[in-house]
Amino acid sequence: VSSPAAPFGARxxxxxxxxxTVLCLGLDPRPxxxxxxxxxxxxxxxxxxxxxxERFCSGVLEAAAEQAVAVKPQLAFFExxxxxxxxxxxxxxxxxxxxxxxxxxxxxxxxxxxxxxxxADAYLRSxxxxxxxxxLTVSPYLGxxxxxxxxxxxxxxxGGVFVLVRTTNAASDDLQELxxxxxxxxxxxxxALVDRLGAPSANGSLSSVGAVVGANQxxxxxxxxxxxxxxxxxxxxxxxxxxxVDGLGPAFAPGPGGGLVSVSRSVLYPEPDPARPLxxxxxxxxxxEVLRTRAWELAVSGA
Amino acid sequence: VSSPAAPFGARxxxxxxxxxTVLCLGLDPRPxxxxxxxxxxxxxxxxxxxxxxERFCSGVLEAAAEQAVAVKPQLAFFExxxxxxxxxxxxxxxxxxxxxxxxxxxxxxxxxxxxxxxxADAYLRSxxxxxxxxxLTVSPYLGxxxxxxxxxxxxxxxGGVFVLVRTTNAASDDLQELxxxxxxxxxxxxxALVDRLGAPSANGSLSSVGAVVGANQxxxxxxxxxxxxxxxxxxxxxxxxxxxVDGLGPAFAPGPGGGLVSVSRSVLYPEPDPARPLxxxxxxxxxxEVLRTRAWELAVSGA
Numbered sequence: 001v002s003s004p005a006a007p008f009g010a011r012x013x014x015x016x017x018x019x020x021t022v023l024c025l026g027l028d029p030r031p032x033x034x035x036x037x038x039x040x041x042x043x044x045x046x047x048x049x050x051x052x053x054e055r056f057c058s059g060v061l062e063a064a065a066e067q068a069v070a071v072k073p074q075l076a077f078f079e080x081x082x083x084x085x086x087x088x089x090x091x092x093x094x095x096x097x098x099x100x101x102x103x104x105x106x107x108x109x110x111x112x113x114x115x116x117x118x119x120a121d122a123y124l125r126s127x128x129x130x131x132x133x134x135x136l137t138v139s140p141y142l143g144x145x146x147x148x149x150x151x152x153x154x155x156x157x158x159g160g161v162f163v164l165v166r167t168t169n170a171a172s173d174d175l176q177e178l179x180x181x182x183x184x185x186x187x188x189x190x191x192a193l194v195d196r197l198g199a200p201s202a203n204g205s206l207s208s209v210g211a212v213v214g215a216n217q218x219x220x221x222x223x224x225x226x227x228x229x230x231x232x233x234x235x236x237x238x239x240x241x242x243x244x245v246d247g248l249g250p251a252f253a254p255g256p257g258g259g260l261v262s263v264s265r266s267v268l269y270p271e272p273d274p275a276r277p278l279x280x281x282x283x284x285x286x287x288x289e290v291l292r293t294r295a296w297e298l299a300v301s302g303a
Numbered sequence: 304v305s306s307p308a309a310p311f312g313a314r315x316x317x318x319x320x321x322x323x324t325v326l327c328l329g330l331d332p333r334p335x336x337x338x339x340x341x342x343x344x345x346x347x348x349x350x351x352x353x354x355x356x357e358r359f360c361s362g363v364l365e366a367a368a369e370q371a372v373a374v375k376p377q378l379a380f381f382e383x384x385x386x387x388x389x390x391x392x393x394x395x396x397x398x399x400x401x402x403x404x405x406x407x408x409x410x411x412x413x414x415x416x417x418x419x420x421x422x423a424d425a426y427l428r429s430x431x432x433x434x435x436x437x438x439l440t441v442s443p444y445l446g447x448x449x450x451x452x453x454x455x456x457x458x459x460x461x462g463g464v465f466v467l468v469r470t471t472n473a474a475s476d477d478l479q480e481l482x483x484x485x486x487x488x489x490x491x492x493x494x495a496l497v498d499r500l501g502a503p504s505a506n507g508s509l510s511s512v513g514a515v516v517g518a519n520q521x522x523x524x525x526x527x528x529x530x531x532x533x534x535x536x537x538x539x540x541x542x543x544x545x546x547x548v549d550g551l552g553p554a555f556a557p558g559p560g561g562g563l564v565s566v567s568r569s570v571l572y573p574e575p576d577p578a579r580p581l582x583x584x585x586x587x588x589x590x591x592e593v594l595r596t597r598a599w600e601l602a603v604s605g606a
Binding site: 182 | 393418470472478
C-alpha cells in the first residue's frame with residue numbers, strides 16, 4: 001500500500017454524491033434465466049456456463065453501470081461454476097471498477113480469527129493488483145473477533161464490511177428476533193456490535209463498518225438507524241415495482257451514502273412489457289433507471 | 304443421480320468403523336508455514352503459491368490419509384489464492400476421495416434460501432462429476448430456511464451438513480452464550496434447530512445434519528449431546544498434545560461416528576523434535592498417528 005486509502009465510508013459517501021445514485025446492482029447470474037444471446041457458441045458445462053455468465057454480467061455492467069454507485073456480485077453463483085466461475089468473477093470486478101463502481105462482494109463470510117484473516121486476504125487485501133472487493137458481507141455468529149480481521153483489512157485498504165444484522169428471508173426470525181434475558185433482540189445486540197466496531201472509522205461521518213438490513217420492514221430500519229447512527233446500510237429486498245423504496249427513509253439519515261439500495265432479480269431479469277418489448281440490455285437499463293430515480297429522490301429528501 | 308445414495312450419517316458411521324479412526328484432517332494450507340521442498344521451481348504469486356499448496360496438501364494426504372476418516376479443507380485458504388486456488392482444491396478433493404476419505408468442506412456458508420441453494424449446488428450436488436464435498440459447514444444466523452437447501456442437497460446426494468453451534472474462538476460468547484428471555488442460550492436454541500432439521504435422516508441412528516461444537520469445553524459437549532442425540536459432531540480445537548481429546552467422551556454416545564476429531568495445525572505443522580528430526584511427511588504421519596490412536600480409544604470406549 002503506497003499511501004493510506006480514504007476510508008470506505010468516505011469513499012461511499014463521495015461516490016454517491018458524484019454519481020447521484022444509491023443503487024447497488026446485485027449480480028446474481030442464474031444460468032436458467034440468462035438471455036439466449038449470451039449462450040452463442042459456448043458449450044454447456046462449468047467452463048461454458050462461466051463464459052455465458054461473464055458475457056451476461058458484462059452486458060449488465062455496460063447497460064446499467066451509470067445508474068449505480070456499486071455492484072454486488074453474489075459469490076455463490078460464481079462458486080457454483082467452480083474455478084472458471086471464480087476466474088470470471090475476477091475479470092468482472094476489474095471491469096466494474098473501470099466503470100467507476102464500488103465492488104461489494106456478497107459472501108457472508110465469517111470464521112475463527114485466523115481463518116477470517118485468510119478470507120480478508122482473499123477479498124479485501126491487495127496483492128500487487130487492487131483488492132478483489134471494496135467491501136464484503138460478513139456473518140456475525142462467531143462474535144467480534146471473527147469480524148475484526150475484515151475490519152482491519154478494510155482500514156488498511158480503504159475497504160468496508162457489511163455485517164448481517166436483519167435479513168429478509170422468511171425464517172430470519174428464528175435467531176434474529178429472539179428476545180434476550182437482558183432486554184432487546186439478538187439482531188439489536190448485533191447492531192450494537194456493528195456500531196462499536198465501526199466507531200473508530202466513523203469520525204462524525206459515515207463509518208466503514210456497515211450493516212445488512214432488510215428493506216422490507218420499515219419499523220426495523222428506523223430502530224436499526226437508532227442503534228447504528230453512522231453505519232452504511234446495505235438494503236436488499238426492494239422489488240421491481242419500487243414500492244418498498246418509500247419505506248427506506250431512515251437509512252439516509254447520515255446522508256445519501258447511508259443506504260445502498262440493492263436490487264438484483266428485478267433489474268437483471270425484468271418482466272417484459274408486451275406493449276414495448278426491448279432488447280435485454282435496454283430492458284436492464286430501463287429497470288435500473290426507474291429504481292435509481294426513486295431511490296435517489298428519497299436519499300436526498302431524507303438527508 | 305442414478306440410485307439413491309446412502310445417507311451421510313450412515314456413510315460416516317460405516318467409514319469410521321471400517322477405517323478404525325475418527326480423525327478429520329484439516330487442510331489449512333498457510334503459505335508461510337509450508338516446507339521449503341514444495342516451493343521448488345514455482346514462482347511466487349497466486350498461481351505459484353497454489354501449486355505449492357497443492358503439492359503440500361497432496362503430500363499430507365499421502366502421509367496421513369490412512370490415519371483419517373475425513374479431510375476438511377478450509378476454503379478460505381484456497382480462496383485466498385484466487386481461481387488457481389479453487390482449481391487446486393478441485394483436484395485435491397478428488398485425490399482425497401480416491402484415498403477413501405470423506406470430504407468435509409469448511410466454508411461456513413449460509414444465505415437467503417435461493418442463494419444457499421446455489422452454494423449447495425457448488426459444494427454438495429453432482430454435475431456429471433461427484434459433488435465437490437461429502438459435507439459442508441454452514442452458519443445459522445439466517446435461520447432454518449437458509450439451511451434447508453443444504454439439507455435437501457445432502458439428502459439427494461448422500462451428503463451432510465455441519466451447522467455452527469458452539470465455536471472455539473475467544474469471542475464466541477458474544478452471541479452464542481447470550482441468555483434468552485424464554486430460557487436457554489442462543490447456541491442451545493441453534494442446537495434444537497439442528498436436531499429438528501436432522502430428525503428425518505436420523506432414523507434411530509446417526510443423522511446427516513451435524514453440528515460444529517468446540518472440543519475445548521467438555522461441559523458444553525455434554526449439553527450439546529443432550530440437545531442433539533443423533534447429530535454427528537465436528538470437533539475442532541484439539542491441540543497437538545491431545546490433552547483435550549480426553550474430554551470428548553459425550554460426542555461418541557451415538558457410536559464412534561458421532562465425533563469427528565478435527566485437527567489442523569498440530570498435524571500439518573508439527574513441532575520438530577530436536578532429538579529425532581523427521582522429514583516433513585514423516586512428521587505429519589507421526590503426529591496424525593498419535594492423535595488417531597488416542598481419539599479412537601476414546602471413541603470406542605465411549606460408544
